[in-house]
Amino acid sequence: MRIDLRRRTNVPWWAEALAPLLAFTVTLAIGSVMFAASGKPPAAALTAYFIEPLSEIWSIHELAIKAAPLIIIAVGLSVAYRSNTWNIGAEGQFVAGAITGAAIPVLFPGATGVWVLPAMLALGLLGGAAWGAIPGLLKTRFGANEILVSLMLVYVAQLLLDWLVRGPWRNPEGYNFPETRFFDDSARLPELIAMGDYGGRANFGIVIALVLAAATAILLTRTKKGFEIKVTGASPRAARFAGFDQKATTMFAFLFSGALAGLAGIVEVAGAIGQLTPVISPGYGFTAIIVAFLGRLHPIGIVIAGLVLALTYLGGEAAQISLGLSEKIAQVFQGVLLFAVLASDTLVRYRVTVTARGRGVPA
Amino acid sequence: MTPPLLEIRNLTKTFGSLKANDSISLTLGEGEIVALLGENGAGKSTLVKMLFGALQPDSGDILWRDKETVISEPAVARRLGISMVHQHFSLFEAFTVEENIALGLPDMPRAGLAEKARTLSAEYGLPLDPGALVADLSVGERQRIEIVRCLLQNPTLVIMDEPTSVLTPQEVERLFGTLRKLKAEGRTVVYISHKLEEVRALCERAVILRHGKVVETCIPAERTAAELASAMVGGAIANVGRTKRTPTPVLAVRGLDQPAATTFGTSLSDINLDVRPGEVVGIAGIAGNGQSELFAMLSGEELAAKADAVTLLGEPVGRIGIDGRRRRGAAFVPEERLGHGAVPPFDLSDNALVSRHRMSDGTAAPLGFLRHGAARRLAARVIKAMDVRAQGTHSTAGSLSGGNLQKFVVGRELDAKPKLLIVDQPTWGVDAGAAANIRQHLIDLAESGAGVLVISQDLDELFEIADRIAVIAAGRLSPAAPADTLTREAIGLLMAGPAPSSPPSASPPSTSPTHAAGPPSPPPASPAAEHSHAH
Structure with a gap:
């Protein structure tokens, strides 16, 4: 017996659009089984996981805080993945951007003024881009596998951060805790709606995310660069025929996705956290990969997918508090969701045929 | 006995x-x-x-x-x-x-x-x-x-x-x-x-x-x-010689050498070729004898070592990429439609942009923006001119039949009104009707004063449309000879291998000693060469 995947010649748009919903439904079903297996009533657990975090103002603010880095990173990754460049190291570029961006408030704690925050954001972009440039250069110059290199650099960045906050950048007034000093107010991302009925912790990160998503949508659909990226991803030979430089496209993809991941890093540090600590991300850079695919590598889809995945983080915390489940359940959910997305994408784009081999051979 | x-x-x-x-x-x-x-x-x-x-x-x-x-x-x-x-x-x-x-x-x-x-x-x-x-x-x-x-x-x-x-x-x-x-x-x-x-x-x-x-x-x-x-x-095979043609060539290739890029590739050695305005030049040969490599060098997908190895309208372009050569008035149709000449999942409107994304094509705007409306109109124009059977500009390239997609790809290049068109296997896997349509367009283009270079395995096709024919074998190109002086066998013999620089004629001295022992096997690339085309 042989199982073949045959590409469907025409995939209707609604099938492409429904695939993520199907994936999400499948994930919910698997989640129910998982809850039932651990002795929790599935209905109540799913409510606690997916509904309750949306019922309060403060938790909606939390959702925005968690969604912002996911969306920013995933928008960058969507550009990379569309050009067939496999940047798996956004987590490392996130950390690198956080470090370079934080250099100003950490090294010049006295610096104040309106220039501080924009400079930090710019440094975050540069830091992430520089970290992304490493696998990009190794790929284009020496043909190194970008998946491995970018992934390995995640750990390098994390250890670098760890060393900085325990060593040279440690807060001199911080009782030896492995943390930098708190950033000055002028180095913090302002809160969106601090006061009033709708007040909460959410900062301008979500606005930055939405603006970037819109800008990237324009880049991909309206510009020649976007066309280059799409052609390179869909058909490298056609890209060469079109006169597009594949190496330049690969490099652009790494710089762009790295820069956005770095920006997400400094947004997180200057926004929600306010200082550098040994761990600044619950795996945003990896979760953003799921966000990018769940969002069909489309910036608008990514905004929705980013909110959904942010919800799994919140739901994980909620499930821990109200049901006593391990917070690791969030990661399980994310993993199941990724598999479901990939599976439904495959089934939408390919027809599965099962062929029996060796028919007709006399016994 | x-x-x-x-x-x-x-x-x-x-x-x-x-x-x-x-x-x-x-x-x-x-x-x-x-x-x-x-x-x-x-x-x-x-x-x-x-x-x-x-x-x-x-x-x-x-x-x-x-x-x-x-x-x-x-x-x-x-x-x-x-x-x-x-x-x-x-x-x-x-x-x-x-x-x-x-x-x-x-x-x-x-x-x-x-x-x-x-x-x-x-x-x-x-x-x-x-x-x-x-x-x-x-x-x-x-x-x-x-x-x-x-x-x-x-x-x-x-x-x-x-x-x-x-x-x-x-x-x-x-x-x-x-x-x-x-x-x-x-x-x-x-x-x-x-x-x-x-x-x-x-x-x-x-x-x-x-x-x-x-x-x-x-x-x-x-x-x-x-x-x-x-x-x-019955008698000597037509002597391969130059006809007297005056106008300066639109394409001139001089001493073009290129080592094989991969194990299965073919090395090109000492390619010389002229394409003059108003003529169709054919390159015959068995698949895998360097046609793809030659196309890549002529189109600029691969750059030559020396700028003057390839001359376009009198200007050396050997070190200029495909984009620059297009800008100078050349157009190209590769052998593979799907994945080379066109992007299968893209619609025809986007596929029109693949080779036509310059300001002069009217499809690009300042600041790196594209004009999708212009691209759609371009695609519609090509569909009409070439009688492409498609539902419209929104049909994906992959949904078209081979013949219709080939008409679209050829039409896209013709629409640019090129001074030189280089086509690799113009009617490979294309139904007879579409093939005739494409050939007629190639002839018409030449008659309008452009130079056309056709690389084809189909000898009948070359005899039908080409004014002069050269043969590529093991990465070497024979001098192009007027088609009406050539027989299929003469071409078949050149395809089979012997050194093209000494076309088999009634002059045995030039070819004698090695021939008796076997073909003067030109560069060692030939056994591996056809491999990639084995399927």
Whole structure:
């Protein structure tokens, strides 16, 4: 017996659009089984996981805080993945951007003024881009596998951060805790709606995310660069025929996705956290990969997918508090969701045929 | 001495006023490999068809083992032990190897057939899995099915019609091994081929037909390929020379060398070529002899080492990429439609942009923006001009039939009104109607004053549209000669390999010593060269 995947010649748009919903439904079903297996009533657990975090103002603010880095990173990754460049190291570029961006408030704690925050954001972009440039250069110059290199650099960045906050950048007034000093107010991302009925912790990160998503949508659909990226991803030979430089496209993809991941890093540090600590991300850079695919590598889809995945983080915390489940359940959910997305994408784009081999051979 | 296996005496066959076979006499001994040579129309097929019982001679006798025999139908030939492997396979793709063999041998019991086929194929060095689907097999493997089907009938005389035209050099070697084994077993092989070097290597005797007559019987190893070819066409093969043409070429290639990029690639060596305004120049050759490499160098997908190796409208462009060459008035159509000339999942509107994304195409705006409306109009224009059957500009390239997509790709380039158009295999896998449409457009473009370079494996196509034809073999290009001075055989001979710098003509001194020993094998790339095209 042989199982073949045959590409469907025409995939209707609604099938492409429904695939993520199907994936999400499948994930919910698997989640129910998982809850039932651990002795929790599935209905109540799913409510606690997916509904309750949306019922309060403060938790909606939390959702925005968690969604912002996911969306920013995933928008960058969507550009990379569309050009067939496999940047798996956004987590490392996130950390690198956080470090370079934080250099100003950490090294010049006295610096104040309106220039501080924009400079930090710019440094975050540069830091992430520089970290992304490493696998990009190794790929284009020496043909190194970008998946491995970018992934390995995640750990390098994390250890670098760890060393900085325990060593040279440690807060001199911080009782030896492995943390930098708190950033000055002028180095913090302002809160969106601090006061009033709708007040909460959410900062301008979500606005930055939405603006970037819109800008990237324009880049991909309206510009020649976007066309280059799409052609390179869909058909490298056609890209060469079109006169597009594949190496330049690969490099652009790494710089762009790295820069956005770095920006997400400094947004997180200057926004929600306010200082550098040994761990600044619950795996945003990896979760953003799921966000990018769940969002069909489309910036608008990514905004929705980013909110959904942010919800799994919140739901994980909620499930821990109200049901006593391990917070690791969030990661399980994310993993199941990724598999479901990939599976439904495959089934939408390919027809599965099962062929029996060796028919007709006399016994 | 044993009596000959088959003797033919004064066999004559007339079609209307044409004497296809004019009193042909020949004998075939047991355990012989005999080549049957001749131009198309020399009478080879007619002769073979009479041996196979598909045609009846008007007069003359066929003696099988010294007994006069009438081969009234193919079944009679099969019973005698005459079996034929045709040039064009008759196989059902959706069926397995074993089913296909059974279909060709209705008299043979089905039980145990697969086993027999398997043993036989292993014995003759032609590995074949009886359970495999034909659709999954390479051309070489498909030919093995035909051969095994033929061998299952335990033939004493095997006729092979152009068996190597579809094979890679490695597969050819393997086939030769099989044929030599057949010979060693005392079976006789009649081998029809245009590849004279192969004939020289394999056959111990060659019978040369011309205008329906046997003009010569010789030992091919003692002749040069050029001598065999002249015997076939009767006199020296058209001298390849330059015609006097005045206008400056739109494309000039001078001493272009390029080492193979991959193991399976072909090195190009010392390519020289001119394409002048208003003419169609054809490049003939068997797949995998450097056509793709040459196309890449001419289009600028690959850059030459020296700028002046490629000159476009008088300007050296060897170091300028495809975009820059387009800007200077060139346009290109690659061999592969899907994935090279067009992006399968993109719609036609986006595919119009693949080669037409410059300001001068009207599809680009300042600041790196694209004008999608203009792209859509461009696509619509191409669809209309080329009569592309598509639902509209929103159809994806992958949803179009091969012919329609090719019309679109060619039309997209014609729409740019190029001064030079280079087309690789313009009608490969395209239906007859679309092919005629495309060829007409190529001719029209040349008549409008542009230069057109057509790389094609289809000789008929080249004779139909090309003013001059050059031949590429093992990465070398022969000088382009006026098409009306060339014969198919002259081209076939060049395709087969000998050094193109010394076109086989009536000047033996230039080609003598090496030819006797074998072809002056040009760069070692040739065996690997065809590999990538094996499928």
